[in-house]
Amino acid sequence: MIGENVPDQHKLNAARLAAQIDQYFSAGGQAKVLEPFKFEPRPPRNEPAPSVKRSRPNGAEFRRYNDESSDRVLLERITAMRDLGVSQWTSAKRLGISRTRQTRLIETYNLDYPKQRSGCGKKVFGH
Numbered sequence: 001m002i003g004e005n006v007p008d009q010h011k012l013n014a015a016r017l018a019a020q021i022d023q024y025f026s027a028g029g030q031a032k033v034l035e036p037f038k039f040e041p042r043p044p045r046n047e048p049a050p051s052v053k054r055s056r057p058n059g060a061e062f063r064r065y066n067d068e069s070s071d072r073v074l075l076e077r078i079t080a081m082r083d084l085g086v087s088q089w090t091s092a093k094r095l096g097i098s099r100t101r102q103t104r105l106i107e108t109y110n111l112d113y114p115k116q117r118s119g120c121g122k123k124v125f126g127h
Contacts, residue, residue, distance in 0.1 A: 075105055081095070
């Protein structure tokens with residue numbers, strides 16, 4: 001087969017297969033009719049309704065929604081940091097909150113807080 005033309009190899013294989021099929025049927029073999037595939041959609045998921053607190057597998061809990069009382073406390077602290085001239089990045093780091101949460105608070109409560117103070121030569125917290 002090595003060195004033969006590919007179309008000739010295909011013809012030879014097709015002829016062998018046809019001969020084997022004829023031999024099977026002449027020996028009394030019968031073709032089996034198989035059932036067609038039946039599609040069954042997945043059952044709907046049963047998810048719990050969203051709640052204020054859900055527990056993680058390790059037992060820790062996290063808030064699903066924002067707590068307004070803690071937002072107000074953080075907003076006061078963010079405003080104080082702004083008045084001191086601290087950049088947003090540094091204030092988020094000092095308050096122990098993410099930049100995403102800080103940005104959400106600034107945008108939600110329309111706080112005027114520049115990302116960086118002008119005259120960046122003076123350091124407030126020694127960074």
